Amino acid sequence: MSAVRSIVGWWLLALLVAAGLGALGAWQLDRMHRKQAMLDAVQQVLAQRTAQPLAIASDPGRKRDYDWAAGSGTFADAPAVLLDNQQRDDRPGVRIYRVFQPSAPGAAPLLVELGWLPLPGDRSLPDVPRPMGERRLAGLLAPPPSHGILAAVATPQPGGQVLATGLDADGLRDRLGQPQLAARILKLDPADPLGYARDLDVLPNTLPPERHLGYAVQWFALAAAVLAIALLLTFRKRKPDQTTP
Template sequence: MMRQHTRVIGWAAALLAMAGFSALGGWQLQRMQAKQALLDAQGPALARVMPLQQALAAAGPLHGVADHGRFLPGVVLLDNQIRHGRAGVKIYRPFRSDSGALVLADLGWRALPADRQLPHPPAPPSPVAVRGLLAPAPAPGLALGPAFVPGTGTGQWLASRLPAPGLAAVLGVPGLPDRVLRLDPALPFGDERDLELLPNTLPPERHLGYAVQWFGLALTVLVVALVLEWRRRRAAR
């Protein structure tokens, strides 16, 4: 009776482990597919530009934008952004198009010095014509601590992630979308930037590799459970 009880517990534990490993493998596959779809959509999006208001209303995560408007007061510095192996911040400012559409615009990356003194970048020209890529905001990672805190200057905020409702409130604008405008690197203002969609995150192929590892662990548990079961039955004969 005790052996039967132990066998049931063992199989239950094995099934739970296999289910958990398989779920993690499936999640990694979903992440791979989502990121690959984003990369595949970039080319067509850049080939067809539209005004900001139209892009915000259109379906899909990526849209090329060409519009005219002005930058509003306030600056958001997104912390922990790695480029060229150095830590820095991404600089965002609210932008309002002439039609009234609002978005956080990515003005580029700037390295932080060793003492982490926050930069005070000059305001870009305004009003101004802009172009770029409307894209999802950078992935937040683990949401630990406050999303943003006051910086070292008036209207400056240091952020660990970009929650649209909270930032809209502190920047004094009526609302912000959960996407950002990645400005064309060729525009003659702002800091160093590009249209890389997956900075500081894993590429699709890495997610595929992790998925294979999780599914491999699930298969290993199954094989071990079957071998133990075969040995138990062999010993019982």
């Protein structure tokens, strides 16, 4: 009877552990599908490049969507936002954002990504002058980069910039002196000579879909291994003693 209880206990534990590992694998698969759908949507927008007005950046119904947009306006007299912990070519740096006010009536200001700059060993922040005069910009409207499970923190710096760990529009409005700020950002067209090194990658500093698939396979393999071990222990326990008396 004790042997049966032991086997039942092993299987209960094995099934619980395998279920947890399987759930992690399913979560990774879901993330893979979501990111692949995102990349497919971006690719379609970039292939067509049908320009929408910049005013749609503040449309709450499209805050998770992607659009090619263009419009004229001026960069606001507001601090530059430096997004921290941004890698490019295996070098640490920051992504530079500035507030742009479209000239279209009623259009809310939005953050424009001007590109990436490296940080030296002492992490001294670069000076980012405000582009002056009326300009016409074009680029990809996108949700701001994900900052993960940690809260987005924006800290004013002695040089006048704002160093941020995430681009949360609600948290940045007061820091930038903007009563309104669009939920989406504009990833400036790399063909525009304005700004710094940049691209239209919507998954910078995060895992691509194929990495999530790899992690999913690992979790499922571990779940299978747990069940295989439980099966092996069960047969060993039930095997009669073959030793001679």
